[in-house]
Amino acid sequence: MKTKFCILILTFVFLQISAQKTMASDSISRKKLQAIKKDQSVKIDGILDDEIWKNVPVATNFVERQPNNGKPQADSLKTEVKFLYDDTGLYIAAQMYDPQPSKILKELTERDNIANDDFFGIIINGYNDHQQSLEFIVTAAGVQVDGKLTTENEDMSWNAVWYSAVKINEKGWAVEMKIPFFELRFPKKEMQEFGLNMIRKIKRTNTMYDWNHVDNQKGNYTLYDGVLNGVTDIKTPTRLSFTPYFSTYVNNFDGKTEMNVNGGMDLKYGINDAFTFDMTLIPDFGQANFDNSILNLTPFEQQFAEQRSFFMEGTELFSKGDMFYSRRVGGSPSRYPIIDEEKETVTEYPGKVKLFNAFKISGRTKKGLGIGIFNGVTEKMEATILNNETGAIRKEVVEPWTNYNVLVFDQRFGDNSSVTLVNTNTTRSGDFRDANATGLLWNIANKKNTYNYYGNFKGSWVMNDETKFGNRGTIGIGKFSGKNRFEINANYVSKDWDINDLGFSTKTNYGNHNVWYGYRILQPTGKLNNMYLNFNLNYYHRLESFLNQKLVFNHNNSFTNKKFQSFGGGVEFTPYGEKDIYEPRTLGRYLRVPGYFDSWLWFESDSRKKLQYNINVDYYAYDQKGRNYVVPSLYLRYRASDKMKIIWQFNPVFSNNEVGFSGKDASNIYMGRRQRNTYENAITGQYTFNEKMTLALAFRHYFSDVTYKQFYILNNDGSLDSNTSYNPNLNGTYNSWNVDLRYSWWFAPGSQLTLLYRNATSNYLEMSRMKFKNNFDELFNAPMINNFSLRITYFLDYNRMKNWF
Template identity: 25%
Template sequence: MKFYLFTLLLIVSISFTTYSQESTNEIIPKRVYNTKKLKEVAIIDGVISEDAWNVVEWSSDFVQKEPNEGVAPMHQTKFKVMYDDKYLYIAIRAFDDKPELIQQRLTRRDGFAGDRVNVIIDSYHDKRTAFAFTTTAAGVKGEEIVTQNGDNWDDSWNPIWYTDAKVDNKGYTVEMKIPFSQLRFGNAKEQIWGFNINRTFFRKQERSLWQRIPNSQSGFISEAGELHGLIDLVSQKQLEIQPFAVLQYDSYPKEGNNPFRDGSDFKLNAGLDAKIGITNDLTLDLTINPDFGQVEADPGAIALDGFQIFFKEQRPFFVENKNIFNFEFADGSDNIFYSRRIGRNPHKKVGNNIETDLILQDDEFADVPQNSTILGAAKFSGKTQNGWSIGVLESVTANEFAKIKETNGNTRKEIVEPLTNYFIARAQKDFNERNSFIGGIFTATNRNLEDNFSDLHKAAYTGGVDFRHTWHNRDFYLEGNTILSHVKGSEEAILDTQTSIARLFQRPDADYVDLDPTRTSLTGSGGRVEFGKQGGGNWRYNGGFIWRSPELELNDVGFLRHTDEMIQFTQVRYLWQIPKGIYRDIDLSAEQSTIYDFGGNLNKSRFALEGRVNWKNNWSSNIGMGSSTQMHRNSFLRGGPRFKVADDKFIYAFVETDKSKKFSLKLGYVRIRSEENVSDTDKYEFKINYQPFNSFSMSLENVLEKTSDKSQYVTTKDFGNLKRYILGNIENDSWTTTLRLNYSLNPNMSIQFYGQPYIARGRYSDFNYVTNSTASSINDRVRMYNENEISENNDHFSIDENLDAIADYTFKNPDFSYVQFRTNLVARWEYIPGSELFFVWARGGAGSDDARNSLSRSFRNQILDKPLESTFLIKATYRFVR
C-alpha cells in the first residue's frame, strides 16, 4: 500500500513538473459566420439549387479533429446559413472525390451511422449547452441535447424539424430547416449564438470541424465559433399535444383453473402527452395515463450479493431532459433521482408460500399488476438565458390492487401498492462567465399508507447542493456535492431500514452505529469532492473523497446500493494525442483508491494500470491490470460480522476492429484470480456487427462468465446460542446472447428485432461455516463440514454438528438454474414529422431448471420445449403542433 501511494505521488509530481515545461495552449481565434434573412423560401429536398440560397456566402476551411488534429481534412466541407421569422435554414456541401464509396447507411432516427454532418447550435450562448442536429448521407436525422460542455450527449430529445440529403458526383449535400420554436434563446435585438459544424468522413473515421478545437483544449461547446446576424428574432413558444391509442393482445399458456390465466387477454388503452412552452426557455411536459408498451425488455440478471440491480430508464417521458434532473452524488449509479421508482412493481407479493406478503389459500387465484399505474405526471424544465437550469417533476401513482378469486367463487381486492406522490425539484445557476455553476435538488416521496403497509416509509425527503468551478481556460476544476436524506415511518419500517443490506446496523461488530427499534425516522448524509486537471498538455489527473453515512437512505425515489463508506481515489493519465507510426492516439492511466467504513476499518485498497490505443488502421485495443488488497465486506454475511475477502489480481484485454467496415468484430477477456485460489472468474465477450447492405444491419453479442468461489454466502442458521454463517463452493456460470436486426425501408420507416436469451446456473458443494471472519487465511476463516455432519434429503441439507443423530439445523439446497428469453419485433413508421405508428410483437418466457443440466439443455427445456408468452401491440400517436 505504501509503495502504491509513493508511486502515485511520484507520478503526480512528475505531471506537475512536466506540465510546467509544456507550452501553453494554442490560442485559436473564434470564427464568425454572418447570416442574413432570406428573400424567398428554399425547398428542403437535399438539393442546393434554388436562388434562395444566394443571399449568403459559403464558408469552408474545415480542420481535422481526428485523427490528425489541426491539419486539413481529406475532403473539404462548406455551408450556408440563413433565416426567416420562424426557421433557421442550413445548407451543407460535403465534397468527396469517390461518391460511390459514401456510406449511405439507413437506420431509424438517431441511428448516427455512415457519413454524416452535425450542426451544433449554442442558442443560449452559455458555452456549456447546445442543440445538435444530425443528417446522414442517407437522409436519416438525429438530434441531441448537449450538456456539461460537450461531455454529455442526450439523444432522447425528439424535436420537429426538416431535412434531406442527396449524393451526387461531387459528394453529398444536406439541407435543414429548424423551427425557432425548438430552440431556446433570449430577446436581444441581435442574437449571437455559439455555432459549429462537425463532419464525419466515415470510411476513414475522420472528423473535421468548422471551428477548430485542439484536442488538448478542455471543453467543446465553449470553444465553438459564433453565428451573427440574427436580427429581431421573436420567441416561438412551443405547443404540442400528442394523444395516443394502444390495442394490445396477450396470449400465454393456460394455467389450470386460474380464471386470470385463461390463455389470452385483450386491452385497450389511451392517453395524452403534451408539451407547452411556458416561455421560450421553459417547457411544461404533461402525461396522462402514459403507455410504455414498445419499450425494450430489461436484460436478464441475477444478484448473488443481495443488492438491487440498476436498470437504465427507457420510458420516453422520463428519458427526455433527464440530464436536467440528474444528480450523481457519489460514484457508479448512485443518484438522488432514479425515475424507475415511479411506476415500480408493487411492494407486496402475493402467492401460495410463506415468503409472500399475502398468502393465498388452496384453490385461490390472484391477478397481480406488474407495475403501479401512473395516473399522471408533469415536468417543468429548461434553461434560461441568464444561466438558470430548472427542472420540476410531479407524479402520482394509484392505489394498486390485486384481484383474488376465492374458493367460493367470490372476488375480493387486496391492496398491493399505496397511492404515492413523487416530487423532484432541481436547479443550477451558471456564473463566472459560464465557467462555474452551483445547484441544488430536493425530492419528496409521500405515501397514503394503510395498516397493511406499516413496513413502508410514509415519507422520504432528500436535499443536495452541488457545484463545479473551472479556471485557467477550463484546464483545472474543483467540483463537489453534499446531500442529506430523511425518512419517516412506523417503528417497523425504520427498523427494516436499519437492518436492510445497505446498512445492517445489527452486525455484532458494528459498535459505531446504534440499532434502535423505537426509531420512527432516520437521517443520513453523503457527498463527494474532487479536484483535477482536464485539459492542457498531455497530463490529466484527478483525486477526491466520497462518503456515505450509515444512515443514508435514497431508495424511495433514488438509487443507493451501499452506505457506511468513505472512499479516497486518485487517477493520473498521460495522453499521446498526435498520430505517429502505427497509432492514432494512446491513453495510459494509473488509478488508486481506498475504502474505509465509519468505524475506521480499512475495507479495500485498489491499484490499477489501464491503457487504450486507437491504431492507424482504425482498430482499437484496451488492456488493464491491477489488484485489490485488504478486502473486507461489512454486508457479506447479511448481518453477521465483517468478513475478510481474499485479495485478488485482475487483467483484461479487449480488441475491436474498424467500425467503419461492413463487418466489425469485438473480442474481450477478463480474468480475476484471488489468493489461496478462493475464487476465480473468467469472462469472455464476443460481438460482431455486420451491414451487408445500407438498409440492413445486424449485431450479435455473446457474454460467457464462469466463476468459482469457495466462500459464497448461503444462509444463516441458529445453533444454540451461536450463529452459523454458512458458505459454499459455487460453480456459477452465466451466458447471454443479444441479437439485434435493423431494416430500414427509408429514414421514416424501420423494422427492428431484439432477442436475448439469458441463462444462469449455480451449483454448490463443500459447505462450510465461518469461524473467524477476519482471519488472514481462508483455512482460518471457515471450517468445512465433514461427511458425518452433513447429509442431503429431499432438496434440503441437514447438519448434525454434535453427532447425536439429531439434526441441529437444516437449509435448502441453494443450487439454481434460471432461464429467461425475451424478443421484440417493432415496426415503426413516422408518417408525418412527430407522429408515429408502432406495430409490436413481443415473445418470451422465463423459468427454472434442474441445476445439474448444462446451459444449453436448460435453454432447450425452458424455452424451446415450452410454449411462450406473446404480446401483439398497435400504438398510434398524432402530434398537434402550433
C-alpha cells in the same frame, strides 16, 4: 464536525463563484457568420441551385479535430455552409466537397443512429453561453440525429421536429435543413447572437472536422463554438404541440387471450423563451423494451435502464447528482401483504404500479440558471388474498396513491462551472413510508479550463415509524488538460444513506480515497492515432465501526492505430485481499475474501469494414486454490448492405469456487462455496427500407446455473468453518428468453407507427448442471407470452394547426 465541514465547503464554493463571474473564453478564437433574412420559402430537397441561396455569406475553412487536431481541411474536401432565416425558422445549406462521390459512406439506420456514415451537423446555442447546445445532424443517407449537448454530457434521447434532405451530387454531397424556431431556445431581444459550431465526418478516413477549431487538449466541446449573427426581430413563436396516441394490444399467455385498446396524449408547451412544460396524459408504456433480467445472487437489487420515452427525453437536469432513478415511478409496490400463512394465500399481486400522470418543467434562464421540476402520480394498487378455509376474498393495499417530485436548480457560470441543488420527495398516503433527499453539488473550473474542483454533500430522510437520516459527500480536484492529467478525491457514505424511494443506492457505510493519473497522446504519432494510459489507486474502509476493507491498484490502457483498430488491456490487484462488509447481509459482520490478480485484453476491429469483431478476455486469479473468475466476450457485426445488418453478442461468465451468502438463523450466518456458469446470447438484426422505415429483430437468451459444493459458518473475524449440518438445496437454473420483431415508420415529422410482435418466457428450476437439451425443454414447457401491438402517435404543432382554420 459535519456542520463545520459543510460551512467550509459552502464558503469555498461561493468564493469560487464570485471569482469565476469575471471569466470568459476570450482566449478562444471565435469565427463569425452572418445569417440573411428572406421572405420567400425555401424548398428542402438537398438541391442547392435555388436562386435564394445566391449572394449569401459562406462559412468555410473547417479545421480537423480527429485524428490530426488543428490541421486545416484540404480544398478538395472543403465544406461550405450558408444560413438563411424567416419568421418561422433557420435554413441551412451545406455542400460537402468530395472528389470521390461514389465512396461516400451512407448506411441507413433508424433515427438518432449513426453507423458507417458520413454526416454533417450544426450545434447551436441560443444563449451563446458555452453551456448547453442543441445538435442537429444529418447523415449522407438522410437519417436525422438530434440531441442536447452540455458541459457534462450528450443527451441523444431528446427529439425535435425539423426538416432535412440530402443529395449525392457531382461535387460530393449536399444537405438542406430547416430548424423551426419553436425547437430552439433564445432570449427575447431584437438582435440575437447564437453560439454556433458545425461538424462534418468523412467516415472512410475516420476524419472529423469543425468550423470553429476545437482543441482536444483541454476543456469541452461547448467552449469552442463560433457566432451566428444577423438574426433580428424574431417573434418567439408559440411553442405548443400535442402528440395524441392510439394503441391496441392482443396478449396470449397460458392459453388465455386478452385484447385492449388505449388512447392518450403527450403535451408540450413553451411557458416562455426558456422553459418548457411536458405532460403525459393517460400514459401507455406497453411497447417499452424488455428488461435484461439476470440471476442476481448479490446483496443488492438489479438496476434496470429506463425504457419509457417520456422518462428518457430531456432529463439532463434531473440526472444531476444521480439522485433520481425514474424506474421507481411506476415500479414495484412498496409492500407485500401481511397474511396468515396457515390459512391464506395471495392469489393476485400487482407486478407494477400504474402511472396516473406525470409532467416536467425544465429550462435555463439567460443568466445560466437551470430549473427542473418533475412530478408523477401513481395509483393505488391492491393485492387479492384468499382464505383457504372459508373461501372469502379480501383486498389489501400494497401501494397507495403516491406523489413523486424532483426539483433541481443548476447555476452555470464561467463557461465550464456549475453549482447545483437537487431535491427528491416521495409522499405516500396513509401509513406507508415517505422519503426526502437533498444534495448540493459543485464543479468549478479555473479560468484556463485546465483544473476543476468538485464535490457534493447529500442527505436522505426516510419517514416510516421513525425518521432515518443518512448522508454522503465527495470532494476532489483534477487536472483535465494536456498530456498529463490527474485526479484526487475522497468520499464517504453513511450507514443510513437511503434514496431508494426515488433514487438508487446500494453500498453504504464506507469511505473511499482515490488517486488517478492519466497520460494521453491525442495526436497521431508513429503507428498510433491516439494512446491513453491510466493508473488508479483506491483505498476503502468501513465507517462504523472502522475497518480496513481493501486497497486496489488498477492500470488500464487503450490504443488506436492508423488502421483504426483499437486495442488495450490492463491489470488490477488487491494485495491484502478484502473484508466484504455486504455479503453477510448483517450489519457489523464481514467476509474475508482472498486477494486477486485480474488481467484483461481487448481488441476492436475497424468498424468501417463489412465484418466487425470485438473480443475481450478478463481473468481473475484468486489467492486461493481452484478459485477464479473468467469473463470472455465476443461481438460480431456483419453489414450485408447499406440497408441490412446483423449483430451477434456472446457473453459467458464462469465463476469457480466463489463464496457467497446462503442463509442465516438466530445463531449463525452461513456461506456457500459454489460453481456458477452463465451464458448470454443476443442477436439483433435490422433492415432499413429508407431513412423513415425500419424492420428490426431483437433476441436474447440468458441462462445461468449455480451449484453449491460446500457450506460454512461465518466467524466473527470473517473466516469460515466447514459445516455439514446445514445443507439446503440452493442449486438453481434461471432462463430468460425474449424475442422482439418491430416495424417502425416515421410517416410524418414527429409522428410514428410501430407494429410489434413479442415472444417471451422465463423459468427458475431448483436444480443445476442440466443438459442443454433438457434445459431448453423445461424452458419451453413454461407458459409463453405472445403479444401483438400497434401504436400510432401523431405530432400536432399549434402554429400549423391554426393555419388550418
